[in-house]
Amino acid sequence: MTLSVGQLAPDFILESHLDKQVRLIDYRGSVNVVLVFFPLAWTSV
């Protein structure tokens, strides 16, 4: 899938390290989300 600015961000439900499930669509209507993808833990900060 190729995403562009202006499209709706695809929803997802994932487990987090804070022991809670996070669903992207839950933030709709309340806050902006900064989604940061990184390759692997311990590769850098």
Added chain:
Amino acid sequence: MQAQVLGLSVDSIPSLKAWSESLGGIGYPLLSDFYPHGQVGRMYGVLRPEGRCERAIFIIDKQGVIRYIDVHDIDQQPDNEVLFGELAKIEGVSPAQPAMPVADEPDADLVMYCTPWCSDCRKAREYLSLRHIPYLEVDITRDPAAAQRMRGWTGGKQITPTFNFRGTIVIDFDKARLAEVLGIKE
């Protein structure tokens, strides 16, 4: 700054926890895209062939619209200044920005046409997300070209959700038909 930061990698939860601890504890959620492997990374177009994600940042506004995309060289750190600048721009705009209309069918295996208030659309999102099925959602109230396309399939009526899976159209939240088309065995 009114924004929720979410980190995401293909690491497992134990790995993310240990890493967070080693850094003194990371306060924002680190999401595990471990199983199905790289599913979300793939959906966002940032999964590398070796099975790890690019360093990439997506800013998503309160309407769920992608406002900024930055995909970086794996060895580089994205520039914080640039990031904060983009965020400030988005937060400075008080009226809701309409999503840019997409002239052609989006590039995704499964596209779901919705309106923001449609309750069946909500059920459909749940249905797909729980089964880890990637999809791209199109809001027909902000995309007249998409609305027109949808009406072409439904015979002129506004029926949401309507799905386009690689050219096969499923009208309405028809679970049986959807399962058939997507190859879901329950």
